[in-house]
Amino acid sequence: VLVLQLSLSVADCPGTSSAQAGRAAACQGCPNQRLCAGGAAAPDPAEAAELRERLRGVKHTVLVLSGKGGVGKSTFSALLAHGLAADEAKQVALLDIDICGPSIPKMMGLEGEQVHQSGSGWSPVYVEENLGVMSVGFLLSSPDDAVIWRGPKKNGLIKQFLRDVDWGEIDYLIVDTPPGTSDEHLSIVQYLSAAHIDGAVIITTPQEVSLQDVRKEISFCHKVKLPIIGVVENMSGFICPKCKKESQIFPPTTGGAEKMCQNLNVSLLGKVPLDPQIGKSCDKGQSFLSEAPESPATSSYRNIIQRIQEYCEHHFQEEKII
Numbered sequence: 001v002l003v004l005q006l007s008l009s010v011a012d013c014p015g016t017s018s019a020q021a022g023r024a025a026a027c028q029g030c031p032n033q034r035l036c037a038g039g040a041a042a043p044d045p046a047e048a049a050e051l052r053e054r055l056r057g058v059k060h061t062v063l064v065l066s067g068k069g070g071v072g073k074s075t076f077s078a079l080l081a082h083g084l085a086a087d088e089a090k091q092v093a094l095l096d097i098d099i100c101g102p103s104i105p106k107m108m109g110l111e112g113e114q115v116h117q118s119g120s121g122w123s124p125v126y127v128e129e130n131l132g133v134m135s136v137g138f139l140l141s142s143p144d145d146a147v148i149w150r151g152p153k154k155n156g157l158i159k160q161f162l163r164d165v166d167w168g169e170i171d172y173l174i175v176d177t178p179p180g181t182s183d184e185h186l187s188i189v190q191y192l193s194a195a196h197i198d199g200a201v202i203i204t205t206p207q208e209v210s211l212q213d214v215r216k217e218i219s220f221c222h223k224v225k226l227p228i229i230g231v232v233e234n235m236s237g238f239i240c241p242k243c244k245k246e247s248q249i250f251p252p253t254t255g256g257a258e259k260m261c262q263n264l265n266v267s268l269l270g271k272v273p274l275d276p277q278i279g280k281s282c283d284k285g286q287s288f289l290s291e292a293p294e295s296p297a298t299s300s301y302r303n304i305i306q307r308i309q310e311y312c313e314h315h316f317q318e319e320k321i322i
Contacts, residue, residue, distance in 0.1 A: 048194035051162055054121075055195035057169040058093075060312040062229065063188065065221070066203040067213030069179035072234040072272075073203050074098065075282055077176035078107040080201075082287040083305040085131040090171040093124060095161055096135035097188055098178040099154045100147050105137035109285025114138055121166040134165050151183035158187045172312070179213075181220035189224050198312045199227035201269065204260075205235045206252035211260050218264055229311050230267035232304055233257035238274040239296050249274055270304040273297050 014020040014027070021027070055061075064077045074096075081094040096104035105111050105125075113125045115138045124132030136147060136157060149157075167173070175192075178184055189197070200221055204214040214231070221228050233256060237246045252259075261268040275297040281288035289298050 047159075047163075051159075051191060051194040054163055054165075055167065055173075055192075058167060058173045058195065059171050060315075061173045061175065061192060061195070061197045062308065062312070063175045063177060063197065063200040063226070064203065065177050065185070065200045065217050066179060067181060067215075067217035067220075068204065068210045071203050071205045071210055073179075074103045074107060074176050075278060076201070076203050076232060076234065076272075077174050078104060078282070079287065079289060079301055080305060080308070081108075081131060081133075081172075081174050082289055083301060084172050084174075084309070085128060086289070088130055090130060091169060092131045092172045092174070093167055093170045094131070094133045095173060095175045096133070096137065097158050097161065097184050098176060099136050099149065099157060099184065101178060102135045102137035102140075102147075104133060104135045104176055106143070106285060107282045108133050110138070111143060111285065118166060121164045123166055132167075134161055154183055155187040158184060159191055162191050181216060185220065186224070189226055197226065198315050199229040201229050201308060202231045202266075203234055204231060204257050205250050206233055206248070206256040207250045208254045210250075211254065211257070214257075215260065215264070218266060227315075228266055229308055230269035231257050231261050232269050233271040235274050236271035246273070269307050270300050272300045272304070 014024045062080070064073050064080070066073050077094060077096075081092050084090055085092040094104060094108070096102050098104075105113065108127050110125050110127065110133055115125065115134070116123045122134070124134045125138055126132050137143065140147070175188060177188065202214060202217055202221075204210050218228065220226075235250055236256070238249050239246050254260075257271070258268055260266075273296050275288075275292065275295050277292045277295065278288045278297060281291045288295075289301060292298055
């Protein structure tokens with residue numbers, strides 16, 4: 001009975017923007033019921049105006065999501081930021097809201113750095129002149145410190161990151177998120193709704209155990225009216241650097257991301273093959289795109305980044321017309 005009730009509840013979720021959010025019969029038993037009913041994640045009009053003012057210089061915002069952990073969200077976020085910042089005319093910011101597992105400082109070569117306070121707010125930590133980063137990792141006394149926080153405190157920090165950081169004029173704000181469809185995701189979508197979101201890039205790996213959770217993430221996006229830019233299939237095969245033969249490390253037993261995207265009418269942005277150098281570059285805090293320019297994975301990343309740029313520009317032009 002409990003399973004049936006939960007299944008019905010998820011299917012009939014009214015969505016966070018509904019007047020029935022947290023109050024409908026389908027909300028009974030949902031872990032986010034109190035959050036939705038109280039509107040705790042949604043900014044009040046004064047907060048919304050404050051967030052809008054702070055983020056008015058942000059042209060494009062892209063969320064990187066996945067219902068599954070370990071599929072490469074942070075790696076993709078870091079490389080997307082590096083790829084966009086390769087154009088020195090573009091200003092790029094990377095916001096890490098994975099509060100309990102902030103790996104972005106390590107991947108961006110910023111481990112041990114601290115946030116500086118100025119008269120206009122917190123200053124991002126810069127990798128390059130046109131690439132700034134903000135993460136809870138900069139606020140910890142040690143990279144090994146555990147962040148043991150309940151939802152409201154996480155939500156408060158996310159709001160601080162958006163409201164108190166001096167983002168300045170930014171072409172692209174990339175938001176790296178934790179796995180799941182819970183507090184942090186509700187908060188970032190509702191806070192950013194006061195300003196502007198281009199959409200979400202959803203990361204998966206080919207096997208069904210990953211796709212199961214990614215389908216839930218796609219459902220989440222539909223429920224909260226978050227546009228989906230497309231899906232990236234990470235760890236999609238391995239090309240031997242010597243013999244050039246491709247092996248499937250994670251076999252797509254149910255057709256992989258391609259089949260899922262066809263079934264759900266979502267764009268497949270591309271497939272990124274495994275390359276051991278990706279992990280090595282992340283550990284060293286270096287850009288894999290620069291370290292291995294001839295890798296098939298680098299070629300895939302560049303094609304995907306170009307498609308995301310094209311989507312954002314098209315989305316921006318559409319909004320100007322409206």
